[in-house]
Amino acid sequence: MSTTRAALHRKDTAKPGDLHMSFELGDKSWKLTFGDGGGTASRHTVAAGDQAGVADCIARAGKRFKTSARAQVHSCYEAGRDGWWLHRWLTGLGVDNIVVDAASIEVNRRARRAKTDRLDGDKLLTMLLRHHHGERVWSVLREPTASQEDERRDHREFERLTHERTAHTSRIRSLLVLHNLRPSVPIGGRYWATWWSQHSEQLGRRLREEIERELTRLRLVKEQVRQIEVARQRELQDARQPTVAQLMRLVGIGARGACVLAHEVFGWRQFANRRELAGCIGVAPTPYASGNSHIEQGISKAGNRRARSVLVELAWCWLRLQPESAMTKWFNQRFARGGARMRRIGIVALARRLAIALWRFLRDGELPSGARLKAIQT
Incomplete structure (x- = not known):
């Protein structure tokens, strides 16, 4: 989620009476901070992923700040593990949501600064109000469609698997060097089985078993890499990928x-x-x-x-x-x-x-x- 666009500036996109909301997303709970621009804030905590709880908090905050039923709700949260599902759900509710590049949020430059979820929620709410009043305060991420987001999975998994493949081969090579064995053939390659059968008896039983387990994981990773490569070849033949x-x-x-x-x-x-x-x-x-x-x-x-x-x-x-x-x-x-x-x-x-x-x-x-x-x- 690192693709950004410039936030709107020199244009007031908020109206009097609108409700503003910031999310501080955690692994177990979410902190929601509400405000109407009048200086007071309302804070709520819901379980992570609790959609019904979020909707209920929006309704209660609207009653507290006495916003009309037709008032626009503006919200924001930092890009992170939750990805885009929350943005799409909020948009479906009619909320004007933006996803913010976390690295673009201004922070206090003191060496020792207070940092809590409450302070972070208040900070996000303040910056959201400034954003909708025309200031350029952060970078906003562009949303891919669900299909565009899904298309990125294959090459990202391929990247992770190739790193894992290298890690397994490096680990096997390091274990072999403990007994001054330096393979002259690629580990796990076409001629590896012959080389391994000739030299495995030089190792201790536990070390040999450890290398066998590494080889099993390496074979699994290589098979998954091959599956992604086959899928990529099918994709290249697809006319929908111009x-x-x-x-x-x-x-x-x-x-x-x-x-x-x-x-x-x-x-x-x-x-x-x-x-x-x-x-x-x-x-x-x-x-x-x-x-x-x-x-x-x-x-x-x-x-x-x-x-x-x-x-x-x-x-x-x-x-x-x-x-x-x-x-x-x-x-x-x-x-x-x-x-x-x-x-x-x-x-x-x-x-x-x-x-x-x-x-x-x-x-x-x-x-x-x-x-x-x-x-x-x-």
Whole structure:
């Protein structure tokens, strides 16, 4: 839930008599804070996920603040584990709800500051009132549809499983080194069974059993990875995924990168300009200019980390597979002759340019300068 948009500002979106509500969501209980802008607050606690309790609290707060039956209810909560179901449920009740990027909420900068659920609820309520009176106080997340949210599950699980697969192989390799065994074949691969049968007797019984259990978990993870890859291949043949198919037309972009970019960013987001796109994926600059100090602090990283990571990987592939493109020539001229640090800086800059080029390619059909398309298979 890290994709943000700028909150409304310089426009008063609240009316006198409206009811405002903030949620402080916990694992076991929720703290609800109500106010009408008059300076007083009403606080309630309900069990986590208790929809009937939330609806009852809204009704009781309306009676306490004497709001009319036609008054609008405005609410907010921080993005977190509960995701979007609460937002959709509140919207279905007619509540004007927003989901806030937690990192964009202003906090007291004292080294020791009081922090309780009650204070956090009051703070959210105060900022919600300021937001609806025209101030730009935080970043508001854009809501994907239920189907768009569901489409992101496969590649996110794939990412988690590949990390788990690496963890299992690294653990097995570390256990083998305890007896100076260094496999010359990939662990769990085609020739692993032969190697393991030849060397397993050199280990103690308990260590051998521990490695066998790790191998069982590794086989399970690899089978689940294979299932996701098969599902991805079926998805690529689905005509309902035009964004993925169009991205894969470019040399250097494969199935995984196209799926991540389509489902995380390009498949459902609309951008007014390249700065919005850079902010969405967290590659916008963060200058520090105060008095005589002018420092560039690097990219913000306040965006979609999965899309940013994939774009950096694709940028390296782009250098190798699109050598005649204008972006590759620009990188080679500016950064290729520098050291490793300069190349790392340059590849992030190239990733930002690549994201903008792909956005224009999807929106307008504008092929990146000098880029090649894959040959059409007949």
